[in-house]
Amino acid sequence: MSITQETRQTRSGAERAVSAVWAEGLVKTFGTHRAVDGIDLDVRPGEVFGVLGPNGAGKTTTMRMLATLLKIDAGRAEIFGVDVATNPHVIRQLVGVTGQYASVDENLTARENLWLFGRLQGIGSGEAKGIATDLLGRFGLEEAANKPISQFSGGMRRRLDLAASLITRPPLIFLDEPTTGLDPRTRGQMWDTIRGLVADGCTVLLTTQYLDEADQLADRIAVIDHGVKVAEGTPDELKTTVGDSALQVVLAVPGETREASDIVRRVLGVEPVLSPEQGRLTAPLSQADLAADVLIALRTAGVSVASVSVDKPSLDEVFLALTGHETDEKNDNTEETR
Ligand SMILES: Nc1ncnc2c1ncn2[C@@H]1O[C@H](COP(=O)(O)OP(=O)(O)OP(=O)(O)O)[C@@H](O)[C@H]1O
Ligand SMILES: [Mg+2]
Numbered sequence: 489m490s491i492t493q494e495t496r497q498t499r500s501g502a503e504r505a506v507s508a509v510w511a512e513g514l515v516k517t518f519g520t521h522r523a524v525d526g527i528d529l530d531v532r533p534g535e536v537f538g539v540l541g542p543n544g545a546g547k548t549t550t551m552r553m554l555a556t557l558l559k560i561d562a563g564r565a566e567i568f569g570v571d572v573a574t575n576p577h578v579i580r581q582l583v584g585v586t587g588q589y590a591s592v593d594e595n596l597t598a599r600e601n602l603w604l605f606g607r608l609q610g611i612g613s614g615e616a617k618g619i620a621t622d623l624l625g626r627f628g629l630e631e632a633a634n635k636p637i638s639q640f641s642g643g644m645r646r647r648l649d650l651a652a653s654l655i656t657r658p659p660l661i662f663l664d665e666p667t668t669g670l671d672p673r674t675r676g677q678m679w680d681t682i683r684g685l686v687a688d689g690c691t692v693l694l695t696t697q698y699l700d701e702a703d704q705l706a707d708r709i710a711v712i713d714h715g716v717k718v719a720e721g722t723p724d725e726l727k728t729t730v731g732d733s734a735l736q737v738v739l740a741v742p743g744e745t746r747e748a749s750d751i752v753r754r755v756l757g758v759e760p761v762l763s764p765e766q767g768r769l770t771a772p773l774s775q776a777d778l779a780a781d782v783l784i785a786l787r788t789a790g791v792s793v794a795s796v797s798v799d800k801p802s803l804d805e806v807f808l809a810l811t812g813h814e815t816d817e818k819n820d821n822t823e824e825t826r
Contacts, residue, residue: 506569508533508660508691509554513563516549516715523549525715526563533568533659536682536692538706540699540803546715547695551662554693555585567660584653584661586646594638598629598648601637606655616655623651627681643674650681661685663694667701679704699803703727711810718810730801730809731758731772735779740792742767751785761808772805773798 509531516524524546531537539547552558554565556576565572567582596604599620606616624633627647632640637648646666653661666682667675682705686692696702702709703723711719711726719726735756739748745764752760752771756778760771773779779798786793 506533507531507566508535509537509565509567509693510569511550511554511563511565514550514553514560514565515562516546516553516558517561523715524553527710527712527715527717529565529710529717531691531693532707533691534686534689535707536686536694536705538702538709539693539695539712540697540702540709540806541695541712542697542803542807545712547712548664549715550712551585551664551693551695555583555662556580557585581656582658582660584656584658586649586653586661586663586666595636597634597636598640598644599624599633601648602652602655605652609656611655619655623654626684627651628677643670643677646670646674646678647681650678654685659689660691660693663692665695665697668697675701697803699723699726699801699806703800711806713807713811726806727801730805731774732801733773733776733798734770734801734805735773735782736768736770736797736799737782737786737793738795739767739769740794744791745769747789748786748791751789751791752782755782755785761805767794770805772801772809 507530509529511527511529514524514527514529515522527546527550529537529550539550541547549558553560554567554572556572556579560573567579570578570582572579593601593604602620602623603613603616606619607613611619624630627650629644629647629651632644637645640648650661650663650666663682667678670678679701682692682694692705694702694705706723708720708722709726710717719729735752737748737752739745742764745762745767748769749760749762752758752769756771756773758771760769762769771782776798779796783793783796
């Protein structure tokens with residue numbers, strides 16, 4: 489589908505270009521719990537937009553509302569200018585959603601599954617066969633094409649799942665945590681696959697718990713926490729809120745955490761995050777070489793260090809900087825049945 493440069497009127501009467509995804513004040517309540525509590529989104533055509541947040545933040549719920557799989561309780565959403573609540577059948581033509589594929593027969597081969605999926609979408613048999621072959625090739629699944637998917641690894645399943653969501657060539661793809669649980673190599677392959685989709689002109693909305701994934705793939709990121717958007721920007725903008733890297737120091741004597749914390753605060757001018765039981769401190773670094781200044785100050789004060797590392801900031805550090813609390817308050821496993 490070609491992306492038009494239509495414009496539409498906003499409530500205030502101003503003109504805006506038609507977005508791939510546009511949402512205002514989205515709300516979803518389960519019982520008394522507001523899982524999504526007034527989220528606004530504006531995803532531009534052709535970009536990869538990342539929704540980043542910890543377990544239970546409301547990522548899947550937001551995506552499911554946008555994909556017409558859950559009713560929107562309040563607020564409004566449009567996909568390429570089409571209202572989601574009033575035109576669900578049109579939205580389903582515009583959006584490919586991963587995660588729905590598992591219901592297709594495990595005993596069929598990958599090729600048969602893709603063909604069947606195409607047929608279910610109303611595509612003729614010959615065309616569905618061609619599309620299946622093309623997708624199996626694109627996703628590096630030729631060799632496994634004739635195996636039943638019950639024999640597939642997690643990474644192969646993910647790729648087949650994504651392939652299935654592309655059968656109707658939708659212009660917008662929703663990927664819900666596409667690499668969670670994959671090994672690093674398979675993760676890298678999935679990232680390449682996603683980049684390929686974008687190069688072909690797709691718009692991608694992706695959820696992730698990993699800052700590095702959002703960093704690698706997303707043009708812009710919304711960070712959500714407890715159903716609320718707490719920040720939005722490019723990966724670089726978000727990272728500057730926490731510095732380019734994070735220092736982690738483990739002390740030889742955990743009882744010296746307080747003293748070490750004062751030193752880190754003095755040298756870096758920021759509040760370190762403490763895990764006193766482990767004698768561990770982490771702190772954002774605006775420049776990686778400031779780590780040396782911290783180590784020198786610790787040695788001068790006679791505080792011994794057991795180990796030290798400087799890493800890229802993780803989601804935890806971004807979160808802490810944005811919200812003042814850590815991501816792992818509660819890990820309520822919210823995997824839904826499909
Ligand atoms: N069908 C449901 N019924 C009741 N509560 C739900 C349902 N689906 C989600 N929730 C709750 O809504 C909140 C948001 O869940 P959601 O699945 O959207 O989070 P998430 O950000 O996708 O998390 P994860 O990273 O674990 O996938 C959670 O507190 C969850 O328990
Ligand atoms: Mg989820």
